[in-house]
Every structure is written in structure tokens, then in C-alpha cells.
Amino acid sequence: MSSACDSCPSKNGCTSQDSCPSALGKDPLAAGSSIKTVIGIASGKGGVGKSFVTSVLAVQLARKGYKVGIMDADVTGPSIPQSFGLTENLRANDEQLIEPALTSTGIKTVSVNLVLEDKEAPVIWRGPVLNSLIKQFWGQVNWGPLDVLLIDMPPGTGDVPLTVFQAIPLDGIVLVATSQDLVSMIVNKARNMASMMKVPVLGMVENMSYVKCPHCGEEIRLYGDGSSIEKSAAEIGSKVTDRMPLDPEVTKLVDSGNAEKVSDDLLAGTTEMAIGLIGK
Numbered sequence: 001m002s003s004a005c006d007s008c009p010s011k012n013g014c015t016s017q018d019s020c021p022s023a024l025g026k027d028p029l030a031a032g033s034s035i036k037t038v039i040g041i042a043s044g045k046g047g048v049g050k051s052f053v054t055s056v057l058a059v060q061l062a063r064k065g066y067k068v069g070i071m072d073a074d075v076t077g078p079s080i081p082q083s084f085g086l087t088e089n090l091r092a093n094d095e096q097l098i099e100p101a102l103t104s105t106g107i108k109t110v111s112v113n114l115v116l117e118d119k120e121a122p123v124i125w126r127g128p129v130l131n132s133l134i135k136q137f138w139g140q141v142n143w144g145p146l147d148v149l150l151i152d153m154p155p156g157t158g159d160v161p162l163t164v165f166q167a168i169p170l171d172g173i174v175l176v177a178t179s180q181d182l183v184s185m186i187v188n189k190a191r192n193m194a195s196m197m198k199v200p201v202l203g204m205v206e207n208m209s210y211v212k213c214p215h216c217g218e219e220i221r222l223y224g225d226g227s228s229i230e231k232s233a234a235e236i237g238s239k240v241t242d243r244m245p246l247d248p249e250v251t252k253l254v255d256s257g258n259a260e261k262v263s264d265d266l267l268a269g270t271t272e273m274a275i276g277l278i279g280k
Contacts, residue, residue, distance in 0.1 A: 027135055027167045030097050033143040035069070037278045039150055039202065040164060040173040042194070044186035046077065046155040049207035049244070050176045052251075053267065054152040055083040055259040057174075060271040062105050063264065066147040066278065069100065071137050072111030073164055074154040075130050076123045081113045085257025090114045097142040105260050108146070110137045127159035134163050147278050157193045165197040171277060172202035174241070174270060177232075179206055179223040188232055195236065203241030203273050204233045211246050222246065241269040 029035065041054040054070060062068045072080040081087070084103040090110065093099050100108035112133065113119050125133075143149070151168070154160045164170070173194050177187040187204075194201055206229050210219040233239050244266070253261050 026169045027139045029138070030140055030142060031095075033141070033145070035143060035146045035149045037148040037171050037274075038169060039148060039274060039277070040153050040170050040199075041150060041176060042153045042161065042173045042190050043155050043176045044157075044188065044190040048155075048176050048178050050074075050155065051079045051083065051152050052254055053174070053176050053205050053207060053244070053270075054150050055080060055254060056262055056267050057270055057274065058107050058150050059105070059260050059262060060264070060267055061148060061274060062107050062260075064271070064275065066275075067106075067145060069108040069143055069146045069149040070110075071134075071149060071151045072109070072113070073134055073137070073151050073160060075112050075125070075133060075160060076154065078111045078113040078123075080109060080152055081111050081119075082257060083254050083259040084109065086111075086114060087119075088114070089117070093142055095142070096140075098136070098140055099142050103260060108143060110141055130160050131163040134160060135167055138168050148274065155190075157189055161190075161193065165193070165199060170199045172200040174202055175204045176207055177204065177229055178208050179221075179225070179227075179229050187229075191232060191236060201233075201236055201238045202277065203238055203270055204229055205267070205270055206240055206243045208246045209243040219245075241273050242267050 041050050041057070043050045051074065058068050058070050070080055072078045081101070084107070086101045086103065086109060088101060090098050090101060098110060100110050101114055102108060112123060151164060151170075153164055153173075175187055175191060191201055208222055210221050212219055229240055250262055250266070253259065
């Protein structure tokens, strides 16, 4: 065994050393935790609805009966707690592990905004501190058994996304973008980073794809026909799993902490893709 196994809490009962995250250079989970599938939700830039997609995907998977967790890794712009109306600060248990917050439907959640006393205080931390927090959110949380952990990653290709790629055994990422050519170019940077880190792109979500007229039902494309995202997905053998409309009613639900009340038909393709991955 490599020296990485020496500090692993599961080393005495380990039966799968070849696939052990610690042996592969990944950080181990806390004792008592097991996560079957880990999916990152990523983007090349901010403001494209990555946290929204993370929240809705978590809700849809929980409705299907899966045990779901969310790690809010967007440390400087955390918004997952607001999506679910979570306000209580996280606490440690007797084993000094962080107990995740629970949404009303049982989705386990950790976020820096559930640690800070002042929820509006800016997180002005340098890279090493940010990276240490991400590792704590992975290896020092009492996740228990989960079917899937969704990681809401910060935008771009900086320190924190790199830590997620290097320290956590991702099964793949879902890229979120709008269809503007400029945004698609930036998303390609995130796509290429995933390729360099040998993490597959499971699918791409085109967010804010269109607005549906409430009177006639016509779909009004906001940022073009989506061909640039189709091209990006095809280049890496992936596909656009969903095209999400800009719907003020859905936005209002999420902004008010009621993400668990969104309709069943949102993100149907991405949900199906995730279920297929969990089932493998």
C-alpha cells in the first residue's frame, strides 16, 4: 500500500485498494461516509446559472428517491443555502466532523455561508485557505451514505476548481452556459481543463435559452440558436442534455428559498443522465 493509505480512516476494512481514492492521490472521506457518485457542476464564467442548475438537479434526484448531497464549492459566491432557505450554522458532532445542513426533503448541504456568522461578509481569503476549506468539506463532513454528491464549482479555471479536480474523485462534470459565442468560448476553457484533468464532461446545459411568450407560447431565443454549445459538446463526444428557459416564476421560487417546489419537468435530460451514472 502507498503511504497515502496510512491516514485513511477505512484502511483496516478496505477491500478495494485499486480504486481507493486515497491510493489514487484523492483525499479520503471521513469514517462512516460513502459516496457512490460525484458530479461537478461547472462553468467558464459566472452568472450563467450554475448554482440554479445544481439546486434543481439535486431536487429532481431526491424526488426519484436518491440520497443526495450538495457541496457548495463556490466559496466566494455561495448561493446554495438561499436556494433552499437554509440559515442555521453548521455544527460539529462528537467525532469533530461537520454535520451537513438538511433541506426540507433531506438533501445534505455544506456551504461557507452556513459557517460565517455574517452571511453578507465577503470571503477575502487567499488560495491555500480556500483550498483547505474545500478539502474539509469533502473529508471532514459526516456525509453518511450518499448515492450522489453534486459539487457547485466556482466559475473559471483557478485554484478552487483545480483543488476539486485533484483532491476529489469526480465521476464527471456538467457544464452550464448560455449560447453567446463569447460565453461558449470561455466555457471551452473549463471543458479543456476537465480534459487535461481526465474528467469526462457528462453533458452541457444551455441555460437562459429562451423566454416563452405567456400569450402565444412562442419561444423567443435570447442569445442565438444554441449552435455554438452544440458544437462544443460534439467536439468532445458529449451532448446538450437540457435547454433551460428563463422563467421568472421558477427564478422567484429559487430566490425565495423554495427550490424544492420547482416542477418535475425541469432538467429532465440531465437528471436521466445522472441516474444512468449512479446506476453503473
